Amino acid sequence: MTATLDKSAQGSTGEIPSFEVTLKVRRYLPESEHGDEAYWDEYTLTMYGTDRVLDALHKIKWDHDGSLTFRRSCAHGICGSDAMRINGRNRLACKTLLKDLNPSKPITVEPIKGLPVVKDLVVDMEPFFASYREIMPFLITSGNQPSKERIQSAEQRERFDDTTKCILCAACTSSCPVFWTDGQYFGPAAIVNAHRFIFDSRDEGAAQRLEILNDKEGVWRCRTTFNCSEACPRGIEVTKAIQEVKQAIIRRAF
Ligand code: SF4
Numbered sequence: 001m002t003a004t005l006d007k008s009a010q011g012s013t014g015e016i017p018s019f020e021v022t023l024k025v026r027r028y029l030p031e032s033e034h035g036d037e038a039y040w041d042e043y044t045l046t047m048y049g050t051d052r053v054l055d056a057l058h059k060i061k062w063d064h065d066g067s068l069t070f071r072r073s074c075a076h077g078i079c080g081s082d083a084m085r086i087n088g089r090n091r092l093a094c095k096t097l098l099k100d101l102n103p104s105k106p107i108t109v110e111p112i113k114g115l116p117v118v119k120d121l122v123v124d125m126e127p128f129f130a131s132y133r134e135i136m137p138f139l140i141t142s143g144n145q146p147s148k149e150r151i152q153s154a155e156q157r158e159r160f161d162d163t164t165k166c167i168l169c170a171a172c173t174s175s176c177p178v179f180w181t182d183g184q185y186f187g188p189a190a191i192v193n194a195h196r197f198i199f200d201s202r203d204e205g206a207a208q209r210l211e212i213l214n215d216k217e218g219v220w221r222c223r224t225t226f227n228c229s230e231a232c233p234r235g236i237e238v239t240k241a242i243q244e245v246k247q248a249i250i251r252r253a254f
């Protein structure tokens with residue numbers, strides 16, 4: 001079943017048809033009369049075929065309810081700040097077209113899971129970034145400052161290319177059932193970012209990072225459910241990266 005398109009609205013927006021869509025947004029406003037109870041608010045909006053979920057959230061905030069709170073910055077899939085659970089699946093609101101979500105039915109929008117909700121769609125990202133910091137996401141080298149660039153072949157660069165694409169949106173980590181039940185687990189994103197340096201031929205900190213991830217809350221908690229790979233808006237093969245880190249720990253060869 002598809003949404004009914006209103007062709008009469010084409011005049012003001014060129015060839016782009018409009019349609020009615022209902023957004024059910026999970027609200028959490030501890031200072032309101034709802035107290036600590038989260039609840040659903042519904043908004044019916046007129047939107048266009050080129051609009052994304054982020055555009056609908058802007059419309060709600062700007063035209064209907066200024067108290068609605070969510071994060072976003074770039075609006076173009078780069079900053080990673082607007083990961084949310086849309087129709088039960090983690091996605092970036094700025095990369096999700098309303099027309100691709102069957103707008104004839106209400107579209108649900110919730111905060112990502114496994115991190116404390118601060119307000120509405122905003123979660124506390126600190127536990128996520130604490131794990132990220134733990135894996136030392138920076139180049140580690142010994143010795144003096146080099147006198148020239150650190151040479152790397154195209155093949156060596158290719159080895160970790162996939163994991164350089166991470167934008168730290170947390171869509172992977174917050175879709176992981178292990179992370180939901182055990183907030184101590186490093187989570188896929190931290191492992192992806194460890195992978196990015198472990199397999200970088202210029203880096204000398206791989207042994208330290210593998211030691212960190214060989215922890216009981218490290219890579220061995222992964223149950224290979226592939227939720228993370230499905231959730232990643234950058235198309236990173238997250239589960240594969242985790243498997244490669246597991247193998248590197250076993251072989252200690254990288
Ligand atoms: S691996 Fe993908 S889903 Fe996970 S934080 Fe990075 S960009 Fe987001």
Ligand code: FES
Binds near residue numbers: 071075078093095
């Ligand atoms: S707002 Fe930056 S990734 Fe969506």
